[in-house]
Amino acid sequence: ETGVTQSPTHLIKTRGQQVTLRCSSQSGHNTVSWYQQALGQGPQFIFQYYREEENGRGNFPPRFSGLQFPNYSSELNVNALELDDSALYLCASSTLTSGGPGGGELFFGEGSRLTVL
């Protein structure tokens, strides 16, 4: 039990639709990062939010966007859904330091499984 909760756990959308996934971070954590895990693959970094601003992004198009709120919870939004967006979306919370080993062990939620038909 990591204290990171994600919702919804499962959802089905059709191509072209939009989706919002939510994440509540562990108490005391100020940083949230999102990962996409396609079937049979390792998680891929989407982006990270710190103090309500995006401060790192992986190789994902702009239709993947996010928000972080003052309570450090976060949303991942995906517009114009494509079939390849079907995946498990993982949220991880941590504390951010200016690099170094103390910089944030990541605590993962159980994920939101998105199916795009």
Next chain:
Amino acid sequence: AQSVTQPDIHITVSEGASLELRCNYSYGATPYLFWYVQSPGQGLQLLLKYFSGDTLVQGIKGFEAEFKRSQSSFNLRKPSVHWSDAAEYFCAARGGGYNKLIFGAGTRLAVHP
């Protein structure tokens, strides 16, 4: 480009046997290294991590990993596997700065009774 490679997609061992899961990394400098475990339908749980110092790292659930700079490897080991260890195992690496992890593709472990 930075990358993490797990050469074994599937491994099957008998309960009580020893286990070694391989991980190789490609980074400009020595990254911070991690092993995570994922059970079906669950998120990722951290088993252990290496930042610096002693190259043999102890983790939870009886796992350990050895960092070998000359081989760019960080292999996970367990002397005696339990049926409950059946899961998917991911090796990951992180450079300095923000918390972006680069994951390998994972190794699925099956345990026979």
